Amino acid sequence: MSFSQGLSGLNAASQALDVVGNNIANSQTVGFKSGSIAFADVFAGSQIGMGVTVAGVNQNFTDGVLGQGASSLDMGISGNGFFRLTDDAGRTFYSRNGQFQKDENGFIINNQGMYLNGYQATGTPPTIEAGAPVGPIQIPTGQMPASASTSGTMAGNLSSEESAIDQTEHPFDPSDNKTYSSVSQVDAYDSLGNKHTINVYFVKTGANEWKAYSSDTTAPVMNGDTPQYGEITLNFDPSGQLTTNPAQLNVASAAYNGAEALDFALDMDGMTQQATKTAMDNPSTNGFPPGLMNGYSVSENGQIIASYSNGQKQLLGQVVLANFTNPGGLSSSGNNCWTETPQSGQPSVGISGTGNLGTLYGGKLEASNVDLGAEMVNMIVYQRNYQSNAQTIKTQSEILQTLVNLR
Template sequence: MGFSQGLSGLNAAAQALDVVGNNIANSQTVGFKSGSVSFADVFAGSQIGMGVQVSGVSQNFTGGVLGQGNSALDMGISGDGFFRLVNEAGSVFYSRNGQFNKDADGFITNAQGMYLTGYQATGTPPAIQPGAAIGPIQVPSTQMPAKASDSGTMNGNLDSGSEVIDTTANPFDPSNSKSYNSVTQVDAYDSLGNKHTVNVYYVKTADNKWTVYSSDTTAPKLDANGDTVYQQQNIEFDASGQLTTTPAKINVQGSPYSGGNALDFDIDMDGMTQQATDTAMNSPSTTGYPPGAVNGYVVGDSGEIIANYSNGQKQTLGQVVLSNFANPAGLTSEGNNAWSETPASGQPVNGISGTGNLGTLFGNRLEASNVDLSQEMVNMIVYQRNYQSNSQTIKTQSELLQIVTNLG
């Protein structure tokens, strides 16, 4: 039996060295999970064993270190979970390798052409709808359409020490600077994305009392005589400088411009105050914007794929789904940094980053291999010694047989 025992030891040590070699070879493979070999003794109805066998090779699914990614669509998982991938045939695979790019059709794929899955944003503006189906995520590079301004906000301070305007002697007239105390410009956009400049004028008519006028200076609203029509709103403050008019809104109206619809929306002034300091408005704004081209993408920590546009806007285009298993060690390795489900692994539990027992997904990060090179070098030395020792038992058995043969 000595030969068979030694031979089994040689085979087991050789397989163990194969596992170590594979680990070392993949020490720089993104998302790779190291393997470890398990041994079992062999008995065949005798008190002396028949040798050793490799009972299995298991994978270590502990996380690797997250490093900087090379692409805006690179992703890394900290904690438990896998990226869910499908191939063109619809077969589902799971991976920890977060190296992704877009294909010609805008789908997010890995290097093997498998599609990253998740929730696709739909609607206008795009959003993740409740109950959305899981499928390949597509990030189109189409232009974001313009949005007409339908509301605005303006807050700041009106100087309580401003001169009261005699509206009888100086009726409101934008061309007469003595007929108003100050003016603020607000940018707005029509249905085609044409930019309009809206002027908002402030006229102090008495202590704590003001009249606010507005005009779309780009495409003014005109009356029957061709004169500009100004919208107006009276507002009042108390002795503490707090606004008492509610709601305080100034309407903006204009005329159609370059094919776009006329402006017609309200600017909310509820945040206005009146104090003994200079008049100053805090970045007045409206909801509209011009059309924009895609400037790039970012991946949020919740797995949202967010597009940045040249008009300063952002839109969510999709959200990555993660999967986890009751027994990840039961997954079958399919190569190319991918695994597939088996009865031993259990069925996948799908969800978004940071929910349930799923880890956190980070954009522009990549998970390094979890191979411990120092430990692998030690294992290699141990298995090498084991191989040498088993070869020595075979050599010894051969010498004993030679002695017996010589006795004959």
């Protein structure tokens, strides 16, 4: 009987050393989770045991240290959750290895060619709609199209110290600076991304009263040979606050280089009149020209945001995470991946930081959680265990030899 006991001990210690060796070999594998072996004793209807068996190898899903990644698509998870991956056959895998890159079609893949799953942003501008399906995320390679200006703002102060201009004697004429008190500029863009420079002229016409005129100097609207201007009267109370409501100055242009003509309003509700110099506070419009992609980054909620040469940013997609009631029940499938089993339960899928899911960090990578010091100690212990079991077999052999020699 003792031969089988010692042999079971040798087998168990050998498998334990296999687990330790695998942990040490993967101490530098991104997202690797160390394993630990569990033993169980064996009885067969007597008080003397039959030896030991390996009850299983358990995975340790504690976090590894997050370090700096080498790519803008590198990602690391802190807390619960796994990346959801699919292969070309549609099979689903789960991983903590956040080393990702683009393939030739712009899809985000890992080193084994599996597709990272999430929500794809669609529409103009791109957004993620409620109920969007979970699937591979693709980063578009084309440029961001132009967006025509449809609104704008101009706020600032008009100096109450300016002298009023008699428009009967000096009607407004942008070519004659004696017919206006000050001028400001704001840029706008048409449907093809052509830049239009809009001049806004301010004329003080009386106490607490001003007129504002708009002119698209790039593509002015003409009535025969006469330019047409947007116009609004701005009235202020004795404390310098604007009383005109709403204060909307129309901006219009002629069609330019094949684009649609501009036609929008500048919101001037933020204008004041005080006894200081006339100054505008960074007037702006909401349009922009076309732009080429400069790069992209991943935010903590898993959103992939692209930046463009026109100064704009755009949502491309959002990475999802998956978690299980019993992660220890997942089945290891190699390549730092696991698959769902009845013991793990079904996955709950969501975005970073919601429910029981951890936080996703862009530009980070999760290191292996292997503790090399502890593994070296375990290796010594299992080696001694192996030697001791070998010694019991040797002792039983000597006892048996003694019995044989009795004849």
